[in-house]
Amino acid sequence: MNEASKPGGAQGSGIQQYTGQPISRRKALAGLASLGGTGLVYGTGTRTASAASATNIVLLVGDGMGPNQIKSGRGLKAARAGRSGSTEPLQLDRHTYSGESTTTNESGGITDSAAAGTAISTGFKTRNGVIGGIIDSSGRFVPKETVLERAKKAGYKTGLVSTSTITDATPAAFGAHVADRSKQAEIARQYIEATGVDVLLGGGRRYFSSTLRDKAKSAGYTYVDTASKLSNLSGSGRTLGLFASSSLNSAVTRFNSSTTQPNMDLMIRKAMQRLGSGKSFLVVENEHIDTNAHSNDPAFTHDVLELDESGTRIALDSRGSETLVITTADHETGGLSFTSSPNFRVINNLKATGNTLRKRIASADGDETQIRAIVADGTGITDLTVLEMESLKANSGNIRKIVSNRAGYRWSTTKHTKTAVPRFATGPGASSLQGQSHLTGLSDVMRSVIS
Template sequence: MNISDSKIIDFVSLKEGGIMNKNIKLIGICALLLALPNVMAVIFVPSNANINNELSESENYQENHKEVKNIILMVPDGMGLADVTAARIYKNGPDEAPLYLETLENIGYQRTYSANSIITDSAAAGSAWACGEKFNNGEICYHVDGRPYNPSILEMAKAEGKATGLVATSTITHATPAVFGAHVKSRNCENEIARQYIEITGVDLMLGGGVVKFNSTKPDTCGTSGNFIAEAEQKGYQSVYTRAGMDSAVANGTVKLLGLFNNSSMTPEYLRISGTTEPRLPEMTSAALNILEKDRDGFFLMVEGSQIDWANHANDLKYQMGETLAFDESVKVVLDWTNASPKRKEHTLLIIVPDHETGGFAVNGPDRLLRAGESVTAGWTSDEHTGVDTIIWSQGPGSKALGRAVENTDLYGVMIKALEQ
């Protein structure tokens, strides 16, 4: 979507006709926008005719249109459909049970190109979801040319009174989580991203790697450095650095949590050793749900399996399989949580979508049936991102609009529509 394809809505019309009728205070939105660099008091709403028709008029959407309390976005970064095939065969065999992510109610696919390339990076792809526009590669919900940009879906959820959380196996300031809680010119501004999380956006829960991004004396690309851990603690966050610390925070009823479990990114699944103090992605996902669900207004949560992408960059099947299966375990955690209560399932929008595919991964053999526990023969066409479309799995109110071919920016429209309910 280009800016010329967008509809600009001022806050008066927004308040009268849409999301302002659902608990968002105008003063809160204005304060949020004024705190962010270069944000103007306008919102660009994707006006793709197809998706707007789906959201407002389609019978399918109306059939699945109920109040949304919780939005959960899960991102298997860099994963293609062949990754799913390989992991399923290894886990269950070729003709047995599907992976958990394959059991969701709707399946569609998205175009992934960015504003300046048919091959996106995670910054531009994530920004398309988070802020509803196409961005250049490297931009974190921020137009370097000075054009205004939308507040992110996380910021909009927070303005509506919902709890917010980010979980990742990379640094928590890496490109994908960053797009939901920051606006910066470059994905390399990780110290600045950490600062914005704490000082501006106020993300309630952050779990991942990246101690050095929150406590650095060396300025990043944006010129930012500082001890944002101490600042977070002054603002009421509890900081933890081990799985035991995280579990204790959950047990003690903590509502604002900064969990940093590695100086850099978290340890890959295939390199983990017995006795490690780092939590796994499924454990972080469970902790996030237990904390965020305490907010009676609901929550927005983004969970990223960051290192599926890195495994495909490395053309490493063992690495890839470990990360894919750990991500799928995290999907099970979410499904178990939603299925434990009819109200949760009825009022939770769950979307699972890779930002792009990496490596051109393919299952090439062997020329016989495999049993569970056996690995496929596989190959990659590159060690970089590709431009192929990626699968969207979804369920919950409004999700039928994603059960077809869409633009990645259309996910923003679906989530914004969910906030209006």
């Protein structure tokens, strides 16, 4: 890494200092109360450790998942269990080590997912919008080797899974090189014709032309486009699964409506199966934490739990001691905070995203009886106040504000922030992720355990 692209020095987090020992589950749970439900124990700087090689690497990315997004997941999990007013430990609390990543882009500004993904995948800071490379002093795009490409050269089978388009910024940063993240058709082409990612599961069918899909089949890929077809696949082998023209639906939508789209549980299990029993490198992203947070929609909380239960749990349960599992984020979205007593039962009652409810409420054309029925069905709220009703008649998108207010969610922006994001790790090299460093440190650790 050149000096210009290296992350800055570590900063004190102001949080309980790491003791130098692995974090036990007991200590993680004990930290829930003292840290306001975050359960994190941090050190104060990056540690370098010689790591044993990893047979498998699983990187789980909650796009936009900052510390309070994780706290909301703990609260929702408690509400689902009928324990209102408390938090429950998540699967990510089972990890052995934890730390945090700063997320600034090349210029020190707020990152987008392209620059953040590239930092994680290549170890280089870059400009926003750039995938898998940097822009040099002359304005020229310079590709940089990604950790997925390094793994592939070392004989690992490789996979990308996303609830977004599989060609969106985060997965693209591991399997493609373009100066502009919007070039998703080119990213799709590179996956098949250049990088040769072995397993691709997500949305984005429109970016894979029929000609490219035919090339994929000729290159040995099995193509599937529904959950049932994915479920019926047996054995291992190259797989291209495209389950929507654009992004897949958010978790709360998929769980409360009929769909041919697979859930994350099925995609992750099948990705691992299709990668085979040998060495593998897998990146899994839940995009809708970010998507919903951009519109200040608390429905994102269901996506946090889906990533946790269908990602971290499966990764920790199904791989052995020679597997490095990392659960983290690329940045925080929304500037989320809470009132003193958030009510996660409100979130538990959601059956649709704010965007879906916005459209339904707008279609009621001001009919209060219809609006009350739509809100009750989608949120469980049956006692809309006069002011809430008037706000919905004025702007149906205010349903997100109503849910946020009732749940005690507070937002400072609809954009990304500079908030440092938590990271959790287990397996070879995991101890190096204690403390605080830039996102680029994740790349360094993963590269160090590739054999």
